[in-house]
Amino acid sequence: MTTVEPIWTRAETRALGWWAMLLVVATEGTLFATLLASYLYLRFKNVVWPPAGVDKPQVLLPCVATAFLLAAAGAMFLAARALPRARVSAARAGVAAALVCGVAFAMFQFLVVHADWGEFRPSGSAYGSIYYTVVAVLWAHAAAGVLLLGFCLGQLSRGSFRPVRRAALEVGALYTYFVAVAALAVLLTVYLSPQL
């Protein structure tokens, strides 16, 4: 039996998974927006912020941590550009770099929180509650991103270049951009705005 194959082929079509990730980014982005809005709501409900007995948050380490996520986003951007040009090893290097940056973020952020944990607890104040929650949610999203990048790396290491491998990379890149932006928003709101 011969059937007539449809012959539309377009050079650049986004994988369905990419559209799905875009929507995931939309919903998780809204989650962060809601958390940060809650932070600001509580901030303006309280005259003294942070409350008495709690120091203003540190700035240096959080900036470093965020910078790592921004670097990860940059690396994924380069990787996503490399793959369509069939430069697979460059793409792999980009993803690996992003993964390392993600791990670095997680480590630095952990150091920040560890220091804070000695100073104040969530049960001490609404400040502590919202601070640790926002930071933990960001950390969880970054951790999920590290796993996702590991999966992307795995896909790229499996040999021949196939469309589905590129889909994984595009999806991973989109997610990485999102986490980087979320981290920047958290940095500005939670770490920098109290300094004002």
Next chain:
Amino acid sequence: MRPASPALLLAVLVLAGCGGRQSTLRTDTAPAGRIERLWWVMFAGSAVVCAVVFVLVLVAVLRARGTRAPSQEDGRGARGLMLFGGAVAPLVVLVALFVLILRSLPSTAQPRPGSASLRIDVVGHDWFWEIRYPDQHVTTANEIHIPAGETVEVHVSTGDVIHSLWVPGLNRKIDTIPAHDNRVLIDARSPGVFRGQCAEFCGLEHAKMGLLVFVDRPDEFRRWLAGQEKPAAGAGGRGVEAFDLYGCSGCHTIRGTAARGRIGPDLTHLASRTTLAAASIPNRRGYLAGWILDPQHVKPGNRMPGSDVNGPDLQVLLDYLGSLR
């Protein structure tokens, strides 16, 4: 296939009458009256809107029996109906309604602290109302007295969860929110009795958290207030002993005695109140006896435990509480 026509709806509502002492349609203040008038205006407008739509549905039903072929185009009439009836006309009506709303807003605004001639603090608890007249150092429960013709600012707060003070005949409801200073204005014009109830679900006995508001003539009010200011006149002696012996003083205050409990309502002038258990049962000897012996039967889940007061002691207690006017 016709549902209740607007005329029938109107008739039913009118027949419903203005209702009992908790009705939003039996009002005695400017704000509540304003809201009531707003309601009738909106009801009339709604009846017209519903009538128009019902007529359209009726026409559709009649067309089902007709023989005209269905048109396949979006005729000007159809489009016009959709846009005029659905957007233009409503927009005009809604703008007019919004103007009405803005004009009625100030009447139900929260009063500025200190702007009224009398201040009352109402604290919501699970499941009763603590009433305080701070300037006169009066504390009572579940029954408010106010003078007719004077402005009263009511500051509401809560001892636990969110309640809502709602006396429909006198004004809108106002939620009692932890750490928020919410206020409502009452300026009743003439003497009467109004009933209110908690209007924010607050747990097991939310349904039985009512209160009464007595709008008194000013001279009657002053007399009542003066009586409330005095400490308990009680017959003393055995009644007070029994009150303490059975643990009542652990939760209740009777000013003028050693009973200083702060968990339950203040009972200093219990006998002056019309009801018990937050306007759930009448304040009569038999009901009070039942309440003391088994409060869980009247209000299951409320915080007052039952007691095993024996016969003679119960009579002593009832005599004593009955003397707390």
Next chain:
Amino acid sequence: MSVAVDVLRKLEETWEPPAPARHFFTTVDHKVIGKRYLVTSFVFFVLAGLEAVAMRTQLIEPENSFVGPSTYNQLFTMHGVTMIFLFVTPMLSGFGNYVVPLMIGARDMAFPRLNAFSYWVYVLSGIYIYSSFLFAIAPNCGWFCYAPLSEKLATPDRNVDFYSLGLMFLTISTTVGAVNFIVTIFKLRAPGMSLNRLPLFCWAQLATQLSAIFALPALTVANLFQELDRKFDFRFFQPAHGGDTVLYQHLFWIFGHPDVYIIFLPAVGIVSTVIPTFSQRPIVGYTWMALATMATAFVGFGVWVHHMFATGLPQITMAFFSAASLLITIPSGVQIFGWCATAVTGRPILRTPMLFVLGFVVVFVIGGVTGVMFAAIPFDQQVTDSYFVVAHFHYVLFGGAVMPIFAGLYYWFPKLTGRMYNELLGQISFWLIFVGLNMTFFPMHIAGLLGMPRRVYTYLPGLGWDVYNLLSSIGAYVLAAGVAVVAVNLIVSRRSGVAAGDNPFNANTLEWTTSSPPPHYNFAVLPTVRSANPAWDRLDRAEDGARLERGELVLVDGHQALATTVNEAEGDRVLEMPSESPWPLALAFAIGLVFTAVLVDHYATAAILGLLVLASLVGWHVQKPWHHERA
């Protein structure tokens, strides 16, 4: 051998499901999943209905003792939670699941395994929440569960934990489902079905699912904060430590108000589908209707504060939200008059689905005008939290969502089962429901105006409420009878109804161009669409038949579907769809176990079970999506 016969045979083989025992757990067919959603949500509807009947029995007279306050408070909470989260949204998802791929001429949803996963999570979360009844600690805080009543101090037992964790679990299903629907509608439409030819049912689903994407996170945050306060002594809602209880209300209603449009809009989609069919003409003002749907969803995000008018907010804030709440009636008004215009300029056929839809118009308009009244701040401040608001939202929910659901059940029953429902029983069910619903909910307006608060397990005599409560309770029994007749009609007709044929109502959308029920592969030839009423385009459908003979657009090399461009629906690429998979159920179950461990405070166990979740995710991705297994 004709090409057509070969094609059909190959399609049958490729899409044939494996043995039923395994197929039950591994199917990813949207038609099966859609039917499961419909049946499961109907079961929850009956449960919530029984809860309501119990409540109305308790309220039939003052100071009744049919149930006590503890039971009553669980009943009204679970009634609300079940109706909103476990019945109406999943039911409408079920319609979407079954109908959308067929209506857009696709072979399945964009992500079939994700679809199966969202069903399993739904059913498991329903079981999770309902298991609380076994321990007599069902959620009892009201369906919005305000702080501080929800805090550990006021509610020490796990009632609230079942609520918060159960909803967080369920939200995974709803979110994932939203992603699936949106991508499906954007990318899997048949060639030629440009966005301006997209059926209004799909526009409604699109608006709904986009709303869900942006509204659900607020609920998740509210639930998360609630659980953190309860489990770990966080202080979000405790003013003594800098928290604020009103924050919870904002978070909840930022979700809660769009949620009512998430409920209403798909029902609107059903109405926009039934009316043209039973008026024998295309919908009036297609573009306006689609715009109105999207506008309602959008503006719906800007009105939430109208649920909080009694909390003591600044007047200027309230005035803004009052204006927005008034404005949002305009798109709905356009739709109501558009539907009426369609029916009036068409030639209506008064069969059961149309009766329910006309009934919807009548009931929804009543609910809509009382909704406008609630935008009037002072009036709201009198009657919010009274039976007046109970009347209002039941009119808009029962009228606005449940009536169209009944219309949809009857309308698509022939497509799902291949048989016709019984028309006489259908009409009887309509009248019982219509009369019952008005009898139950209309008197509540009056009770509310007479001062009866909501959520009360009993009331005192002598306040003028007695007769209205009696009427409402009797109405509830009539309503229940009507629902029973619907169930009987559908169950019996499934077995013994008359054969329906492909298009018994001469409807205009694509699902009616394939058989009833459709084959596993939905369409042998993917249809080419040239108008908004493709089933009425006889020439186009004949051309599809011709393509079958030529073997064109048949996609037989495996489990294949077609992706098209977002705007014009031009061919994009051929997709390899997954067939059966056990991983959706495995992942759903693993997540359920994690939530169960958290419920009982076994966090270490939860962490270990998290590894099971990861393992399921790996299994899912390792399964080759185009691997077709034969029985």
